[in-house]
Amino acid sequence: MSEPAQDWKCEQLRVDQVVQEIDGQMATLERQTSEARSEMVEIRKNFWDDVTVNFEDAAELAETAASLRQQAEMLFDREHAHRQSDKQLRTLKKLRQSPYFGRIDFVENGESASEPIYLGIASLRDATDTDYLIYDWRAPVSSLYYDYPPGPARYDTPMGMIGGELKLKRQFVIRDGVIASLFDTGVTIGDEMLQEVLGKHSDAQMKSIVATIQREQNLIIRNDRSRLLVVQGAAGSGKTSAALQRVAYLLYRHRGTLSADQIVLFSPNPMFNSYVSTVLPELGEDNMEQTTFQDYLHFRLSKSFRLENPYEQLEYALSAMEDPGYEARMESIRYKASGTFVELMERYLTSLKDGGLIFRSLSFRGEPFIQADDIHDYFYSLDHSIPIPNRLRLVAERLMERLKERQTAALEERWVEDDIELLDKDTYLRIYQQLRRKKRFNKDSFDDFEAERAMLAEYVVRERFKPLRNRVKRLNFINLKAVYRQLFADPTFAQAYLEEGDSLPARWSQICTRTLERLDEGEMAYEDATPFLYAVERIRGFQTNVSVRHILIDEAQDYTAFQFAYLKRLFPRAKVTALGDMNQSINAHTSSGGSGFSAVEALYDPEETERVMLTRSYRSTRPIVEFTSMLIPGGESIEPFNRSGEKPTLTTVKDSQALHAHIVERITALKEEGYQTIAVICKTAAESRTAHDALQQFIDIRLMERETSDFEQGVVVIPSYLAKGVEFDAVIVYDGSVSGYGRERERKLFYTVCTRAMHELHLYTIGDWSPFISEEARKRCTVEPE
């Protein structure tokens, strides 16, 4: 038998042994889970029988409580044990299919022999619990596999660095307990395996990449030191994948102290959440919290304003060029997203400690209870060195005292009698009984009628004052909208808060007018939402979340300086991983070249910040990457992963009827080739609807809209900005013309659209091609018809 064949045989033998071990452990666990389940059912069934219930006196009551607690604890323990074994069972089931994907033989310095180390999605010990049959891919020693080719190598452990020599690095593909392929690799992670993984057709869910993590991705995944980790990575370089594996790594590394609900992933849209939601469960971990920044804004602001969302803003930027206010709005969007505006706002907010806050008068039953001016004067009479939020609380306390006095005075007022009369019978009875019960403990005797009237009066007065008390408690005596509005009420006002050398945008006056108009109409433009909320929080005191330890911001290039500053304050104890690609900055504020990363980097100490660049692109075939990298300046630094495929096609058609006929024909052919996810990508929502209306007459095709929250397989029409972050087997660009993507600010959008394709990319136009397709780029395509 040849050496490789011998190796293969030995390895298969080992796989068989491991599978046997897994079977044994599964049998034991199944027995245990079933026992735990029966015990739980039993406890639940007999819960009350086993509790001694006695309310006779305080001692008996305490005993009852203790007995109850004990019973509940027992149930909780069983439930916990059951959940744990259930989880373990699920992991074992996965391991049984494919116990491991890698092996390394490592000889530590000073030792002569090596023990082979096998890597899988979770650890497995033998029956005696002494030897590791499989090491978790996140264990310290496993990093050798990702970081080194055979030769000198070292890895970090909690006890320090361990050096030695990597003798062998072997990769496996094991399916159903049978080795499907096996190869020894010289380089980091062999191309063969990646070829196999990447050559597959996509499905609607992102996959875990543990078997093929690349060295530079491993740096991101295992980074434990930095407070801020910034990842700039080309389209398809694995940023999102690395982020998700990182979450899995953190949960493993800090198990016992970190749980999934202490990690938050900010993703671009709800559909993206569904796209990535299976990765962690696939690895046997609970999912982290997933949200979008817009969700948060919605939660905070939608009760008080009609809140614009980022897509409405983007739609405006992409399609409202004819609007006379267009340039001013675009300038406003960019300025309000900038670090300069954050600083201006900071200076403005700081100045409020000495003056400028605007208060609301409070009234009761239509009559003034306290005037705004009085609140203002009292607020500013307090020591100016007390922070604004603390002073507001002092004001609230004072107002509460005044309210109490007013409440007592109100007991004698005429309307109280009327209110009592209006109480319905049930309420009357209920209060009466409640109060009677209470009074019995308070007073020895009372004159029935008088006391009853007094009690009812107290009740109605308290109820009437409730809204006012709540307003005071919630600090609603401060007019936050007016405080924000004030910054725009007079175009010269903001000048006082400019730093030397800074200036306001050229169309500031117009910006002010429009901002006021929208605020006064009860609208909150997307560009105003975060600055407004930031101001609100700075004035009222930030509501912070200290339990969250890690936040990961995907597509970070689209965040504004304000959003980063806000997140930092909201999660003061969290480490931040910001992942993005400056070439995919598609939001309105960045479309002319703002730098998202400098905004976040400015917030953290450079000593605590690390940067990683990913330049290798895995998603698309080589011909597609060769084409897309020509669409952006600096694209030559993007390295395609060597996967073959067809060149992109450029097809010019004469009218929209021909366009639709061509697209239908293309989709039919793609489906015949076996592609599962095919997207017709349009620029805007309106264009997507037009395309969908036309195409659905001929084929089964789904329209993806802002509200779409699940990412499914099949043929879809989707607007450009929603396709961000996700990928498709084949992409059809609906309108690659100069009118579709002609302005410089649309370059990155065009790049983002084209880079969604994994295997095939087809572009169509009726008129002239987009100028971003240079002569050189054109040469990388098949042009139809020439």
Ligand SMILES: Nc1ncnc2c1ncn2[C@@H]1O[C@H](COP(=O)(O)OP(=O)(O)OP(=O)(O)O)[C@@H](O)[C@H]1O
């Ligand atoms: N190490 C790897 N092994 C296997 N597949 C990988 C690896 N890294 C990335 N991929 C694959 O490449 C594709 C792109 O990855 P991902 O979506 O994480 O990239 P991205 O940088 O977030 O892309 P974009 O910025 O364009 O949205 C995915 O299909 C992912 O599974």
